[in-house]
Amino acid sequence: MKEIILKAENISKQYRLGQVGTGTLSHDINRWWHKILGKENPYLKIGDVNDRSTKGTSDYVWALQDINFEVERGEVLGIIGKNGAGKSTLLKILSKVTAPTTGSIKSRGRIASLLEVGTGFNGEMTGRENIFLNGAILGMTKKEITSKLDEIIEFSGCERYIDTPVKRYSSGMTVRLAFAVAAFLEPEILVVDEVLAVGDAEFQKKAIGKMQDISRSGGRTVLFVSHNMAAVKQLCTRGIVLEYGKVVFNDTSHNAVDFYLSQNSEKSEQLLEERTDRRGSGKIKIKDLYFVDNKKNEVSQVISGEALNICLEIDKLIDIDFNKLRVGINFIDQNENICLSFLSDEMNTNFSFLEKSNIFMLEIPNLYLRAETYNIRVLLAEIDFDENNFLDVIENVKSLEVLQGYIWENGKFNRKGNYAILPGNFLPYGKE
DSSP, X not given: OOOEEEEEEEEEEEEETTOSTTOOHHHHHHHHHHHHTTOOOGGGGOOEEOOTTSOOSOSEEEEEEEXXXXXXXXXXXXXXXXXXXXXXXXXXXXXTSSOOSEEEEEEOSOEEEEOSTTTTXXXXXXXXXXXXXXXXXXXXXXXXXXXXXXXXXXXXXXXXXXXXXXXXXXXHHHHHHHHHHHHHTOOSEEEEOGGGGGSOHHHHHXXXXXXXXXXXXXXXXXXXXXXXXXXXXXXXXXXXXXXXXXXXXXXXXXXXXXXXXXHTOOOOSSOGGGOOOEESOOXXXXXXXXXXXXXXXXXXXXXXXXXXXXXXXXXXXXXXXXXXXXXXXXEEOTTSOEEEEEETTTTTOOOGGGGSOSEEEEEESOOOBOBEEEEEEEEEEESSSOGGGEEEEESSOOEEEEEOOOTTOSSOOOOBOSSBOOOOOOOOOXXX
16 A cells, blocks of 8 residues: 655646735735635746746746655655756745645655755754754653654764854765754654755765665655756656746656656757768768667767767768778867777778668767767768778767766765766785
8 A cells, every 4th residue: 555645736836926915905905805706826927937038928937837746655756957957946836935826735754854964953063052952842751852862963964063153064064964963863754855955975975874774774755856867766766856936747756867867958059960060071961960879869968877879960072981880979178188089990881871871870889978068079981990091980969968976886876076986896816
């Protein structure tokens, strides 16, 4: 039997631009009068979608519209979407920081929220005093808080400063302590926003490990918002994708991330076939290049260590012997250095199949590059990669954003950087 611990029904949130509260006195009186008459709030029928890229025609904006979902006990739900999609607004409503304009939230048990650095902390009070303050806000007794105090302090790594006022903490120290309080006081539902990104790599690893522990062994529910797609895949059991305040996808975390990355794909502003900054004889030309995942979804981002396919379409302007065709694809970092290179002659690839087709693909089972944005250079040559043999060479064909990955699957994400990672192991060595 499913045990639903949290249910969102028809949640919508409307804001009035440039105003604190609901707007003018006349608007409030109008709402009150409609309520007396038993009619609907007249301002629910107006308002623009929350698209920051357009000017809009209304002073009212819908940050969320008709959100519906259920969360089971022990489930870890990832909420992903672009900036402004409504993720933080949804978490604030779920945490009861703000009320929805329409709809309702039904929950069972205590909810602990970690939405912003230092949420619920008093800067004048010490770290120790804030632990008791936050525990009391969560409905814990002093005895319960005291029993967890040593674990909270140890996990936070702030033991030396625990009796120092929080206003003297760095943002990283503050979020460490806030997360430790929220996690160790064992709420039934833990709500965590992108605030974890403030912490260092060591803390992020500890925090994700702790969230896994409380969901798997403790049977508690976690709602997690992050732009780290590898973390969402690793931690979450299910994911929902928000776009302009609406749920556009709800499935397993892996499928949700794949959908988000495919939706985030952007078309090049200039058609490749129109580019004039190219070298080579021009016997054949690169007409198009795009990235796809293993489900054939077009993407512009990929998680480090995961599969990527690069599709190329060519124009055959003059017949050539495709047995002699050579193709090179280079990944170039922001300093114009080659970080990764695929050369067809080294791979012993024969392109005779292009006699009947004009599209081919480079399949990369695991893209072992660190998190960074890379530009793609493509080289078409005949017989050999020599200046005299080039058919078509284009710099900066497309850019690809590589996101932090979980290559080693040991609870630690690979660091960011502009260089490759190769699989390997450190092992003891001894001569027999």
